[in-house]
Amino acid sequence: MTDVRIRPMTELDIEGICRVDEKITGRYRPEVWEQRAVYYIRRDPDSSHVADLDGRVVGFMLGEVRGGEFGLEEPTGWVEFFGVDPSAREKGIGRRLIDALLAHFRSRGAHVARTMVAAQDKEIAGFIAAMGFAPAPLTALEKRL
Numbered sequence: 251m252t253d254v255r256i257r258p259m260t261e262l263d264i265e266g267i268c269r270v271d272e273k274i275t276g277r278y279r280p281e282v283w284e285q286r287a288v289y290y291i292r293r294d295p296d297s298s299h300v301a302d303l304d305g306r307v308v309g310f311m312l313g314e315v316r317g318g319e320f321g322l323e324e325p326t327g328w329v330e331f332f333g334v335d336p337s338a339r340e341k342g343i344g345r346r347l348i349d350a351l352l353a354h355f356r357s358r359g360a361h362v363a364r365t366m367v368a369a370q371d372k373e374i375a376g377f378i379a380a381m382g383f384a385p386a387p388l389t390a391l392e393k394r395l
């Protein structure tokens with residue numbers, strides 16, 4: 251898919267992201283994506299990216315550089331939300347999106363990227379592993395409230 255353009259996300263992409271998310275999850279969640287997109291654009295307008303096919307959003311990847319969490323002082327690029335339209339998968343769009351995000355993380359001084367994957371999400375785990383991520387020496391803990 252050479253005509254797919256990877257470019258920074260803007261607020262005009264929120265509707266397109268909602269449509270991709272709806273195809274993946276079966277839920278149309280405009281408020282959720284509005285809040286997320288505005289958060290990331292405000293924090294770092296050039297970080298999060300979308301895949302644009304003739305003006306239609308067919309993929310998105312949201313993340314940012316943060317530091318000082320979990321006792322980790324180094325700036326870390328966090329890969330946080332992503333999805334590719336099921337009709338546009340297995341054509342390298344996910345890889346191009348993460349390449350753009352990681353390049354941006356490097357430009358912001360991060361030497362490491364991190365993400366969290368739910369154990370049952372085999373699809374996401376497969377993609378993340380194919381992108382060169384390996385298990386980290388951190389333990390995810392939770393407490394039900």
Ligand SMILES: CC(C)(COP(=O)(O)OP(=O)(O)OC[C@H]1O[C@@H](n2cnc3c(N)ncnc32)[C@H](O)[C@@H]1OP(=O)(O)O)[C@@H](O)C(=O)NCCC(=O)NCCS
Pocket residue numbers: 274330331332333334335338339340341342343344345346372373374375376377378380381
């Ligand atoms: C995971 C996802 C982003 C992959 O997108 P994609 O555009 O099809 O990925 P690519 O074509 O760029 O694939 C890149 C690599 O990942 C691998 N990969 C992709 N999907 C995979 C899967 N389901 N299982 C294992 N590996 C996978 C490919 O084999 C490829 O490896 P290669 O380049 O070494 O051959 C897409 O399947 C998706 O959006 N899944 C749903 C995500 C989701 O649920 N998001 C909501 C939570 S935030």
